[in-house]
Amino acid sequence: MAPFNAAEEVEPPFQKKYFSTEFMMKYEPLAAATRRLNEDKNDAEAQKMYDEHFPLYKTYDWCSSWDGTKYDLVFYGVSGYTGYLMMEYLKRVSLKLSAEDFTFAFAGRTPGRVQSLRDREFAGTPYEDTPVMQMSYDDPYSMIDLVKSARCIINVAGPYMLTQGELMIDCCISMGVHYCDISGEIPWSRRITPLHKHAQKNGAFIIPSAASAGGFPDLCTFLCAKKAREDYNEELRKAICYVNGGGAIATASGGTLKTRATMAAGGDETRKMMGDPYALGGFVPDRDRHGIKYCNIEFGTGQVTTKVRAEDLDANMSKISEDKHLGIWRGPNVYSYFDTRIVRRSNMLLADMGGYCYGKSLNFLQFSVLPTEMLLQAKAGGGGGGGGGATGGSVEAEKKALEAKGVYYGAGEGPPLEELDDAWSAWFVWAQTEKGHEIKCDFIGRDGYFETARIAVET
Numbered sequence: 001m002a003p004f005n006a007a008e009e010v011e012p013p014f015q016k017k018y019f020s021t022e023f024m025m026k027y028e029p030l031a032a033a034t035r036r037l038n039e040d041k042n043d044a045e046a047q048k049m050y051d052e053h054f055p056l057y058k059t060y061d062w063c064s065s066w067d068g069t070k071y072d073l074v075f076y077g078v079s080g081y082t083g084y085l086m087m088e089y090l091k092r093v094s095l096k097l098s099a100e101d102f103t104f105a106f107a108g109r110t111p112g113r114v115q116s117l118r119d120r121e122f123a124g125t126p127y128e129d130t131p132v133m134q135m136s137y138d139d140p141y142s143m144i145d146l147v148k149s150a151r152c153i154i155n156v157a158g159p160y161m162l163t164q165g166e167l168m169i170d171c172c173i174s175m176g177v178h179y180c181d182i183s184g185e186i187p188w189s190r191r192i193t194p195l196h197k198h199a200q201k202n203g204a205f206i207i208p209s210a211a212s213a214g215g216f217p218d219l220c221t222f223l224c225a226k227k228a229r230e231d232y233n234e235e236l237r238k239a240i241c242y243v244n245g246g247g248a249i250a251t252a253s254g255g256t257l258k259t260r261a262t263m264a265a266g267g268d269e270t271r272k273m274m275g276d277p278y279a280l281g282g283f284v285p286d287r288d289r290h291g292i293k294y295c296n297i298e299f300g301t302g303q304v305t306t307k308v309r310a311e312d313l314d315a316n317m318s319k320i321s322e323d324k325h326l327g328i329w330r331g332p333n334v335y336s337y338f339d340t341r342i343v344r345r346s347n348m349l350l351a352d353m354g355g356y357c358y359g360k361s362l363n364f365l366q367f368s369v370l371p372t373e374m375l376l377q378a379k380a381g382g383g384g385g386g387g388g389g390a391t392g393g394s395v396e397a398e399k400k401a402l403e404a405k406g407v408y409y410g411a412g413e414g415p416p417l418e419e420l421d422d423a424w425s426a427w428f429v430w431a432q433t434e435k436g437h438e439i440k441c442d443f444i445g446r447d448g449y450f451e452t453a454r455i456a457v458e459t
Contacts, residue, residue, distance in 0.1 A: 010194040014170035017140060018060075027062050029053040060175070063141050066148040069131075073104040073457075074150035076135065076168070077157025079113035081414035082182065086156060087121040088417055089453035095127065107133040107146055108157070137164040140171075147171045152178040154210075154456050159262045160188040169195055173204045180207035182456050184214060184338050186274045187266065189345075193280065210459045211452040212425065212445075213335040214342040217241040217366060220429035220441040221343050225358040227439045234433035236359035239343075240323070242430070243333050244369040245448070247423035274337065277312045282344025311363045314340075320370065326430060330367035339366050359434070369428075414449065423447035 017023060025031040030053045036046035056062060075086050083106070090104070108114040111134045122128045135146040146168075147153065153172060155165060160183045169192055172179040183189065189208055199206045209215065221239050228234050266274070273279050317340075320331045333339075343364045351357035358364075428442040445451045 012170040012173065012195065012198050013164075014140070014143075014167045015174060017167070018174075023140070024057065027053070027057050030057055060144045060148070064144050064148060065141075066145045069149060070103075070151060071105045071131075071149055072102040072151050074107055074133070074146065074153050075104065076107045076146070076153055076155045077109075078106050079108045079110060079117060082156040082158075083108075083114065083117055084121070084414075085417075085449050085453040086154070086457065087117065089450065089457055090127075091121060091125070093454070094457055105131040105133060105149065107135050109134070109136045137167055140167075143168060143171050147175050147177050150177050152180065155179065155181040156456070158183060159185060161185050161191070162262060166192050166195065169206060170198070173199045173202050173206070176202055176204055178205040178207075180205075180210040180456060180459050182211040182452055183208050184211060184335065185262075186279050186338060186341060187270055189280055189341070190273060207459055209338075209342055210456045212448045212455060213452075214339055215455045216427040216443050216451070217243075217339040217429065218343050218346050220427055220443060221358055221364065221431065222346070223441045224429055224431035224439040225356070227441075228431070228433045228437065229356055231439075232433055232435070232437045234435055234437065235357070236362050236431050236439075237434045238363040239358070239365075239429055239431040241339065241343075241364070241366040242328060242330065242369050242428045243335070243366065243426070244428070245423070245425040246371075247420070247447070275314065277308055277314060277340065278344060280341045280345040282341070282346075282348040309363070317365055317367060329370045331370045333366050333368040336366035340364055361434075417447075417450060420447040420450070425451060 025034070029049065033046045033050035033053060036043050037050060040046070075083065077083065078086055094102075106114050106118055111132050115132045118130055118132060119128070122130060133142075133146055133149065135142040137143070150172075153168065155168060157163060157165070158181075160181065165181070165188070169179050171177075173195065192206070192208060195206065220241065221236070224239060225236050228236055314337055317336045318332050320329070322329050343358070344362075347358045347362055347364075351360065424444060424446060425448045426442060426444040429440065431439045431441075433439070445454070
């Protein structure tokens with residue numbers, strides 16, 4: 001596996017496809033000019049034709065059937081459970097409480113399925129005729145039309161690492177359209193990271209992992225770092241996130257289980273990547289007394305890679321232990337091996353942008369809070385889980401446990417929100433500055449799925 005390289009750039013995948021000879025030859029005026037120039041490079045009339053039509057080709061208008069309507073938000077992949085969550089959040093919250101009107105549309109690979117869900121959720125409301133568009137990754141024309149129709153696309157079609165979602169992201173970047181998704185997959189995040197520089201050049205915001213997983217730990221750490229600067233003019237040295245939840249019997253949607261199974265089934269390279277605390281970058285160290293950054297330098301090649309500090313190892317989050325300072329019993333959290341990477345990457349990006357990072361030597365860890373009954377069960381070897389603070393475990397073990405409870409869902413399915421009305425989830429971050437000042441931040445909300453919809457829509 002190649003080491004993470006924050007400066008890595010790749011040829012943008014949609015651009016590569018769109019500006020290939022094969023695709024350019026689909027635009028007949030450009031194809032005709034090219035054929036003539038191949039026969040005679042001094043053909044002035046052909047050169048004039050080429051110069052006239054190539055700028056038109058770059059607008060994408062020649063192959064687009066876009067009607068000129070621009071929506072503030074376009075939700076893609078909303079035919080399943082996640083689509084249901086997004087529509088429910090729009091209906092229950094955004095369309096009732098938003099201070100400003102906004103326009104939106106839905107889209108999917110199979111418009112009929114999206115339309116059925118829309119009709120069920122919005123029948124009898126002013127939004128019952130919300131437009132539904134079709135787009136598939138193997139049809140670049142439909143992708144162009146979709147992106148032209150949006151100011152921001154919210155992509156909820158996962159597992160992302162099984163799709164060609166980077167084509168959509170690059171298409172968005174090319175047209176200056178913003179993008180977000182609700183991914184919780186390190187391989188996917190790693191795959192799209194090289195598009196960062198491309199997005200910067202084109203002024204597009206690309207926000208993966210706009211979900212409760214990845215989102216709230218990062219936001220709470222950001223607020224702790226902000227408070228540390230304002231009150232003490234210091235950076236954070238360490239931060240620990242504690243995840244908790246309760247209320248209704250928690251379960252996982254079919255999509256969540258499929259995503260975890262997909263990552264678990266990855267090859268050695270994928271597993272090695274996911275086990276790297278700095279899979280998405282993020283180490284921002286001070287120089288040591290010799291003026292050399294804390295890193296490994298490969299002899300012969302001079303290749304520099306992150307040298308992982310013992311305090312950042314995942315092993316620190318894998319056991320039941322007591323935080324004696326806060327009096328909290330804690331155990332592994334199912335998302336800690338993702339959220340820690342997100343926080344470290346945000347720390348790095350803030351430093352790279354020349355602003356205030358969370359802390360150049362930040363150590364960030366995450367755990368589940370273990371209530372008394374869960375602690376006793378875990379100590380007895382029974383595992384345990386549920387709620388926003390679900391503990392870690394194998395995908396197969398989680399599936400069997402859910403089946404035993406009668407709350408196992410297949411792909412595209414999940415618990416109705418009505419069954420989760422009393423469910424709650426919470427993220428509590430305790431942070432400490434270089435000089436020992438303590439800052440705390442927490443967020444308490446509804447079940448994790450509802451909060452994922454909140455972050456995605458409100459972002």
